[in-house]
Amino acid sequence: MDNPKKDGRIKWLILLIPTLTIGLWEYVRHAFLLPYMSMGLGNFLAPFIVLAVTLTVVRGLFGRLEQSQRALQREKESNASLEERERLARELHDGISQSLFLLAVKLDQLDELVAQGPVKPLAEGLRETVRVMHEDVRQAIASLRQPPSPAEAAWVVPMRELLGETAGIAEATAEFNWSIPDGGLTDKEKVELHACVREALINVRKHAKASRVNVIGEPDGANGFRCSVEDDGAGFSADPLNAPGRFGLRIARDRALAMGWTFQAERRGSRTVIELRKPGKESAHAR
Template sequence: MKDNKIKWLILAIPTLTIGLWEYIRHAFLLPYMSMELGNMLAPFIVLAVTLTLVRSLFSRLEHSQKALQREKASNAALEERERLARELHDGISQSLFLLAVKLDQLDKIAPEGQVRQLGAGLRETVRVIHEDVRQAIANLRLPPYPADAAWVVPLRQLLGDTADVTEAEAEFNWNIPEGSLTDKEKVELHACVREALINVRKHARAAKVYVLGEADGSGGFRCAVEDDGLGFIGDPLQRPGRFGLRMVKDRAERMGWGFSLERRGDRTVAEWVKRGGQAG
């Protein structure tokens, strides 16, 4: 039922109720009921009808208005995502392309020696950043997922993208209940898993990649990104250029989660743990 029709019914029902009551009273009840009693009963009859029919109509109207507000918010979010995607493409992406062109010019000027080695390293950095920007643009132009899957489905997609790029097998095993995490925890955990998967894609050369999410039954969880790739030597958090991993560690510490990055058998495991009863 359309909103306008609901509004007209809300306005008309009390009037129709009084009219119908007066007709029934005068046509059938007048010999058995005095005018004073009929007048006294009229507001109670209107109140009873209002509490049943009109209240139900108000509820439907409120539900319709909320649905309209959600649709407007969704459209506004889509427009904002598209605007951000355009800015990334027209700004950062184009600047990276120009930087790559200038690096090619540098190779022609200094074809040998340390300058060429430095240029090769910069070119690889530009390539990786450009790939990340393109992925960000693609993600922004995807429609947002429904609220009940707004953070789990993108994690599965990230794993699939990583597997496609690295030609690895992927396994996604997730049983953390949707309602057990706060919105902030979902945002932070998504960012951590994303950075770990990007690290696998860039460095691991893995044949298998796993994303695991397990609830502990008391409000906590264990989340892990595992791969059977090359692994690492020493502490990867202290290696130059690993800013992303250090940011992941900082995010986990701010949330009060345990974080570890270590080699376990033939797997490299990045793991986040929230103890049950711990505030999010």
């Protein structure tokens, strides 16, 4: 990493330039200006010359140092985010994924022991549930271990691809409208927003039976956004955040609230809407 070396050179320049300026001024004054300038006037002008150099050269160096420090901080935050994703992927693989695989093996053994009878439909239902859960965990691990590229807005691509997969499984029409500026979100916000949208799309895939699915992301005031997953499916028979088995939406809600966002899952006319919102400064004042 070149930043520490570069920052070290800048710091040394900041320390040395005032000293070099005084030395150069004294040399020029004694070598060339002494016949034309008194000692008192030269001493009077010296601090003003140092101040002028400080306001121009040294101030610019301070700006470059601050810019370098901000870039280093962003890189540290990005690395921390990637390390957290890898840790989560490792925990999913070593824990839940292997446990689900073992449970599937046990169900196969149960199915062989009970070829007929009332236990067989139960075993088949359990096996299908395990299969769906295992696929969800596998996709989560793959998503965590293949983080979005640092290229601008590339982190949005996995959401678009997940929407396409969801629409393909549900045999639905998909629409992706995204205008949230990349620079308006921190790395942490991108990770959390991606996770919440993913949970919402998984909910659509499992429960909605929709013919149309939309993902919308748009700015909302200064540094704010509104993101929603909408479908024309069956909707919620009750409060989805309290329904048994709807752990994904509850996890998404908790993630959103932990970030200081709002989270809604409701029926709006013929559409089911799962919405996350981070109010921006302008919209917050308006409300």
